[in-house]
Amino acid sequence: MTTKLTTFLQTCVLTTACIFSAQAMAQAYPTRPVKLVVPYPAGGPVDGVARGAADRLSKIWGQPVVVENKAGANEVIAADFVAKSPADGYTILFGADPTFATNQFLFKKLPYDPVKDLVPVSRIAIVNMAIILSGTFPPNNMKEFVSLVKANPGKFNYSAGAGTAAHVQFDAFLRQQGLEMTHIAYKGTASALQDILSGQIQATMGGITVAKPHLASGKMKLLAINGNKRTKSLPDVPTYAEAGFPNTQAFFYVGFAVPKGTPKNVIDAITTANRKVANDAEFIEKSLDPYAYEPITETPEQFAKFLVGDRKLAEKRIREAGARLEQ
Template sequence: MKLWIKLAAALLSGACTVASAQNFPNRPVRIILAITPGSVADAIARFMSQDLTARLGQPVVVENRAGGGGAVAAEACKQAPADGHTLCMLHVSTFSLNPFTMQRLSYDPFKDFKPVTRMFFINEALVVSPAVAARSVEELRKLLVANSGKFSYATLQLPGADYFQAGLSEQWGAQVIAIPFKGGGEVVTALLSDQVNIGYAGAGNFAEHVKAGKIRMLAVNAGSRLKEFPNVPTFGEAGIKPFKIKAWWGMFAPAGTPEEIVNRVNTELSRSLADAKVRQYVEERFMESAVTANPAEFASFVRQDYERGGALVEEIKRAAGNK
């Protein structure tokens, strides 16, 4: 008798899941975003939400949950109902850095989420405030080496997980004081007010101020020079070796979200990212459109990047121990 009850319960659960997937979405969809308003990723998320609203037939709204290198948004995502009406736009730190740098991680990067698709990579830029007497990467290197530990640096990473700072330390032997911020807009404000000397974040955060001469862009972490800034060299051209991981954003859902719903979101999100107007909007903000992936392919990418992040953090720790 108990066996029949269990079988009936399983069949009923399966039927409910199918019905839920068929009715999805039946109310507004929320995207939890792991960054502050005013950042480039925030602008893109809000622009895409309009396109997704038309594709899904329900309003898609963005809810900012910044902080903790993405951990605040990840925790909110973990606790959300797994019915597809909450999606989570999370970034590289959440999966590839936080697990190795946070003593108490409030989420499991592989058990608490379902990967939906990769969205885009970030073309990042190294910038300085006009008060810094460096007009090239080489001039900045000499300045930092001669004044190790005296310059401040705005970062979006948690202390100990900053791959750019680690790269500087490894390649130049120069120490900078890392000051974490929750979004690119905050980094810009800090640079403009001379609260920090150096910044490293998505190039789109700085573009307007670089053109106005209020911030100086020294190099871009991209495969080629940005057409809007043809005189700014790539990291490779400027003598900075590539970092072992590249910043990215992706869409996830809470664990337990039905596969049918995850696949539906993947399909609509992939169509949105392939849409000409959306792609143009993304690329105009100096993001690199990623080749979208099905959920299984994206899950494999996240696992591989997690391993790369772990190796990088170990290098950071070894470098710190040798100083």
């Protein structure tokens, strides 16, 4: 065998070995701990869902999935961090509507492009929102509420953080019903909660976690909640359709996103794992049912298609509500 032939064969062997090695590395995800970035403080309902998902992802992958809370700026801080992280699947965003749909219309400028810099992977949960009243406010059902507000335009207040899903969707509900209420924006939920409990604020919209501790005492009332069926944790609260408002929808969602350029096999691995998590009975019982969240699974293509319509709706509702945030 000539020296040239020997060298050629050695090169082929090495090249083939490198190809197989690269393929093996591409398929072996994850091989080290994964960071799940949550745009909200520890201890809240979104954080609780994220930690429940992280625990099950760790078991599925055989690698630690660590939650890192980066709260603030309506999810901008966390989303920007993930958008600028290496596109290797080891930094995943656990974001909601602000990241995926609304922030681009609320802020004049963002430090990242939510459409170009982040790849939506899959939603994992739908968060059903309820209309919540102060216990001092007379209405006890949706029809009484609408009737009283319609008879007194501009007299009553509602509270929601400026530009939040609660603000935009409650405003949309009022417009749909031809109602007029004054929006009072609070910087924090603690002060808003106190004013709702005292009756200075008559109504709000949001997840049920705010109201649940105050329902038994009568300090708060849940009139109706989003969803195709009643939530397990509050079976006495009707859906909007049951309450006589079948065209009302009020929800937000949480899901996974990764930096642009993340390999397809990694995105596929996250999608597959998410499907297992969202169908896990224990995860649903412990991390979703208490908050009236519903599990959802979809492909990256389905999530992206959903976002096309959701962004158009978000832009319309934000423009109508006149909501703006500074950045």
